[in-house]
Amino acid sequence: MTGRHVILLERVVENLDRQAHWQKVYEGKSPSEVSWFQSEPTVSLDFIHQCGLKPSDPIIDAGGGASVLVDHLLDEGYSQLTVLDVSGAALAASRKRLGTRAGQVEWIESDVTSYAPKRRFALWHDRAAFHFLTDPTDRRGYVSALGRALMPGGHLIIASFAIGGPERCSGLPIVQYDSKRLLGELGSGFRLTIERSETHVTPAGHTQEFAYFLLDRIVEEDLVPVIA
Numbered sequence: 001m002t003g004r005h006v007i008l009l010e011r012v013v014e015n016l017d018r019q020a021h022w023q024k025v026y027e028g029k030s031p032s033e034v035s036w037f038q039s040e041p042t043v044s045l046d047f048i049h050q051c052g053l054k055p056s057d058p059i060i061d062a063g064g065g066a067s068v069l070v071d072h073l074l075d076e077g078y079s080q081l082t083v084l085d086v087s088g089a090a091l092a093a094s095r096k097r098l099g100t101r102a103g104q105v106e107w108i109e110s111d112v113t114s115y116a117p118k119r120r121f122a123l124w125h126d127r128a129a130f131h132f133l134t135d136p137t138d139r140r141g142y143v144s145a146l147g148r149a150l151m152p153g154g155h156l157i158i159a160s161f162a163i164g165g166p167e168r169c170s171g172l173p174i175v176q177y178d179s180k181r182l183l184g185e186l187g188s189g190f191r192l193t194i195e196r197s198e199t200h201v202t203p204a205g206h207t208q209e210f211a212y213f214l215l216d217r218i219v220e221e222d223l224v225p226v227i228a
Helices: 003-028 042-050 069-075 088-104 136-149 179-186
Strands: 059-062 081-085 105-109 121-127 150-161 190-201 207-217
Touching: 003 088, 042 069, 042 121, 042 150, 042 190, 042 207, 059 069, 069 081, 069 088, 081 088, 088 105, 121 136, 136 150, 136 179, 150 179, 179 190, 179 207
Parallel strands: 059 081, 059 121, 081 105, 121 150
Antiparallel strands: 150 207, 190 207
């Protein structure tokens, strides 16, 4: 077995471990019990409104699992919605919650770091997925998938734990971000337009400091991270 094959095998095992972790989380708790639950995704919706999208523009919520963002977007008339998550249990919870409206959404069970998009999107939204990628290889995989999925001129919304915020979540280490660190990971193909902080109150009553970033994609070629 070559070194390249060993690396690929290690990534497959890591992805399976990540999937098993999030399956266990959503099989053991209801979506409203997890610490990142939001009944009103206020900042995300505000950022989406500022993108000036048409109702027919394609949107993907990466790591959106059991999030209610998709409910709000359907309510507002968006018709080309995709939710991607590594946990089938999380996606099943959203489909059950939406009932007959679930058929209006494309559901993709996949690890975002190895996601192979079959279409392009005007908006990529991610609240609290990217910050779980502590391995640089996984971050490069994420950026590669993002580069293939997002249209030139498209919009990117990422929310993560802010500098000085939590260092772990759901028993896992995370990476905290400010705009400089995030742009270093994404490469030169993005321009930051808005940055905002939010103090999220968990269902248990604890507070978590989040940072939200709205960026525009400004180049067509594949994105190359600045940070190795």
